[in-house]
Amino acid sequence: xxxxxxxxxxxxxxxxxxxxxxxxxxxxxxxxxxxxxxxxxxxxxxxxxxxxxxxxxxxxxxxxxxxxxxxxxxxxxxxxxxxxxxxxxxxxxxxxxxxxxxxxxxxxxxxxxxxxxxxxxxxxxxxxxxxxxxxxxxxxxxxxxxxxxxxxxxxxxxxxxxxxxxxxxxxxxxxxxxxxxxxxxxxxxxxxxxxxxxxxxxxxxxxxxxxxxxxxxxxxxxxxxxxxxxxxxxxxxxxxxxxxxxxxxxxxxxxxxxxxxxxxxxxxxxxxxxxxxxxxxxxxxxxxxxxxxxxxxxxxxxxxxxxxxxxxxxxxxxxxxxxxxxxxxxxxxxxxxxxxxxxxxxxxxxxxxxxxxxxxxxxxxxxxxxxxxxxxxxxxxxxxxxxxxxxxxxxxxxxxxxxxxxxxxxxxxxxxxxxxxxxxxxxxxxxxxxxxxxxxxxxxxxxxxxxxxxxxxxxxxxxxxxxxxxxxxxxxxxxxxxxxxxxx
Numbered sequence: 001x002x003x004x005x006x007x008x009x010x011x012x013x014x015x016x017x018x019x020x021x022x023x024x025x026x027x028x029x030x031x032x033x034x035x036x037x038x039x040x041x042x043x044x045x046x047x048x049x050x051x052x053x054x055x056x057x058x059x060x061x062x063x064x065x066x067x068x069x070x071x072x073x074x075x076x077x078x079x080x081x082x083x084x085x086x087x088x089x090x091x092x093x094x095x096x097x098x099x100x101x102x103x104x105x106x107x108x109x110x111x112x113x114x115x116x117x118x119x120x121x122x123x124x125x126x127x128x129x130x131x132x133x134x135x136x137x138x139x140x141x142x143x144x145x146x147x148x149x150x151x152x153x154x155x156x157x158x159x160x161x162x163x164x165x166x167x168x169x170x171x172x173x174x175x176x177x178x179x180x181x182x183x184x185x186x187x188x189x190x191x192x193x194x195x196x197x198x199x200x201x202x203x204x205x206x207x208x209x210x211x212x213x214x215x216x217x218x219x220x221x222x223x224x225x226x227x228x229x230x231x232x233x234x235x236x237x238x239x240x241x242x243x244x245x246x247x248x249x250x251x252x253x254x255x256x257x258x259x260x261x262x263x264x265x266x267x268x269x270x271x272x273x274x275x276x277x278x279x280x281x282x283x284x285x286x287x288x289x290x291x292x293x294x295x296x297x298x299x300x301x302x303x304x305x306x307x308x309x310x311x312x313x314x315x316x317x318x319x320x321x322x323x324x325x326x327x328x329x330x331x332x333x334x335x336x337x338x339x340x341x342x343x344x345x346x347x348x349x350x351x352x353x354x355x356x357x358x359x360x361x362x363x364x365x366x367x368x369x370x371x372x373x374x375x376x377x378x379x380x381x382x383x384x385x386x387x388x389x390x391x392x393x394x395x396x397x398x399x400x401x402x403x404x405x406x407x408x409x410x411x412x413x414x415x416x417x418x419x420x421x422x423x424x425x426x427x428x429x430x431x432x433x434x435x436x437x438x439x440x441x442x443x444x445x446x447x448x449x450x451x452x453x454x455x456x457x458x459x460x461x462x463x464x465x466x467x468x469x470x471x472x473x474x475x476x477x478x479x480x481x482x483x484x485x486x487x488x
Contacts, residue, residue: 003195003202006169007040007250008140008212010117012047012083014355014369014443019053021466023061026219028470029233031064033218035073036472037240040250044074045117048081048104049352052441055108066109075252078105078113078136081351082369085358087122087269088296091130093309093354098134100351103344114138115253120359121145121171121270122292129163138256140171140210145268151260154198154207158258159265167258172209173271179211183235184222185487188242195248206259208251223466233472269293276360284361292360301364305357312350312376312400319343319380338386341433346379349440368456371448374400375440378416378426385414386430395419402450 011027013019034042044065046054054062068074080086081101086094105111116136123145131139143154146168151157154170174194182188198209214221218236219229243250269292276282277289289295296302323339353373356362363370377400389411395404398416405425406417416426416438426438446456 003199003248004206004208005195005248005250006043006208006210006253008043008045008077008117008210008253009034009215009218010045010212011050011215012045013050013053014082015049015053015352015441016443016445017057018445019050019057022216022220023054023058024466024468025223025229026216027058027061028064029229029467029472030215030218030236031061031068032470033233033237033240033472035064035068036237037244038071038073039244040073040240041252042068042074042250043077043115043253044068045077045079047079047083048101048348049083049355049441049443051104051108052352062108069109069111075115075254076105076109076111076113077115077117077253078102078134079117080119081348082353082355082357083119084354084356085120085122085296086118086127087124087267088302088306088358089354090306090309090313091126092313093351094127095130095133096347097351097354098130100348102134104348113254116140116166118171119356120273122268122273122358123265124267125161125265128159128161128166131166132164136166138167138169138253140212140253141168141265142171142268142270143173144271145265146170148268149262149265151262153201154209155259156206156208156256158261160261160263167256168262168265169208169210169253169256171212175209175211176213179239180213180217182239183218183232186235186238187487188239191239192242192246199248206257208256210253228474228477229467230472230474230477233470234474237472267293269296273360284359286360289360295360296358302358304365305363305370308370308373309350309354312373315377315380316343316346316350319346319383322384336387338429338431338433339383342379342383342386345433345435345440346376346383349373349379350376352441352443355443366447366449368446368448369443372440372443376400378440382414382428382430385409386433388430399425 009030013022065074078101080097082097084097102112114135114137116131116139118140121142123141156167156169159166159168178191178194182191219232222232223229273292276284277292277295279285286295350373353369355369357370378398381398391409391411393408395406397404404419406419408415412429412431414428414430417424424437427436444456445459
């Protein structure tokens with residue numbers, strides 16, 4: 001039986017101007033190469049925070065994704081909106097992350113995926129009912145996770161447990177390494193030898209192997225190290241062209257069918273995070289931990305933000321209580337359209353500010369993508385104020401930053417100013433649930449400081465060359481070519 005393959009490219013950035021860099025150094029070139037091989041099918045995952053930024057900063061890239069979806073070449077994966085590590089997050093937050101990402105995917109791309117992208121390859125069985133509830137029936141599990149569960153061959157399995165069941169397909173780390181080597185360095189012998197060996201093993205079973213990699217690996221990582229993104233695009237184009245001449249075909253993961261059942265999958269984490277915990281030379285290393293799970297349980301920064309998220313999460317219940325107590329003489333339902341709109345915005349603000357929460361080596365105090373979760377308070381308070389027709393002025397800390405703001409409302413429009421200097425922070429339509437001024441989803445390159453009413457002091461970045469186009473063509477750079485020693 002022919003070996004089945006799937007290729008998954010994972011696109012993820014926080015909602016920041018860095019999206020422009022990632023787009024020009026990786027995303028556009030990668031998508032253009034994929035579109036130039038229309039007979040091959042690909043699986044894409046785009047985080048919710050990236051989708052929001054692409055819609056503002058690089059809408060043409062979203063059009064490339066839409067075109068691939070319309071042709072049936074691309075299939076989308078869904079998951080957690082801000083790529084928090086589900087293992088360390090409260091399942092109430094994980095449920096909200098799934099809901100918000102599904103909402104954004106439907107709004108921007110009109111799809112409802114059935115395949116779940118597993119952030120940082122961590123797993124615990126309590127996620128099963130959440131995925132089932134969210135409509136997912138396929139997911140990826142890293143090969144070492146499946147081996148630990150007793151799965152000896154890379155055949156899709158049905159992971160079942162209390163309250164849920166999901167098909168799991170092998171996320172093959174050996175294939176990932178060999179595929180990347182072929183793309184980055186043009187050395188593809190090990191890739192084809194490995195696939196030939198897997199084909200021999202697959203004669204008696206329906207084996208599925210998945211290549212799953214960050215989209216940033218196709219240009220951005222090389223650009224950061226001083227390489228031309230076009231070299232990776234050209235390498236990928238060559239590898240995909242060779243796939244077109246062979247018997248293997250890339251498939252959409254949504255077509256996976258399980259061949260056996262597994263009732264217990266051990267708790268696991270991505271290999272790179274375990275290495276980062278114990279190896280001082282590893283990227284993202286943090287001292288003082290024996291494993292990723294040791295970090296997950298004892299990390300002071302994670303425990304601090306767990307408490308903060310608990311406080312903010314409680315404000316949702318408080319708002320629901322306030323809206324449900326609207327008196328009859330208000331002549332509006334407990335949750336008016338404007339109030340519902342502000343609650344929806346609050347949910348996305350809350351989800352977005354758990355960006356990669358739980359990853360080792362990132363985040364902490366003053367890290368904007370976590371600290372600014374306090375802005376959730378603002379939108380929940382706006383939901384409580386929606387349709388309040390009373391003109392008034394008052395002082396209140398609406399956004400939870402430790403500073404009072406000045407609030408002016410004419411009964412419909414509400415303007416929010418800093419307590420000192422009167423800088424405009426936000427302008428909202430309480431009748432329509434609209435935001436005229438303000439962007440709580442943005443994550444500037446700046447430290448988050450409690451009680452700071454000054455404009456964020458952005459970190460300077462030296463300007464660097466970026467590609468203007470997305471062609472996988474190295475000929476314009478031929479005169480700049482220098483020969484390097486062969487990699488070991």
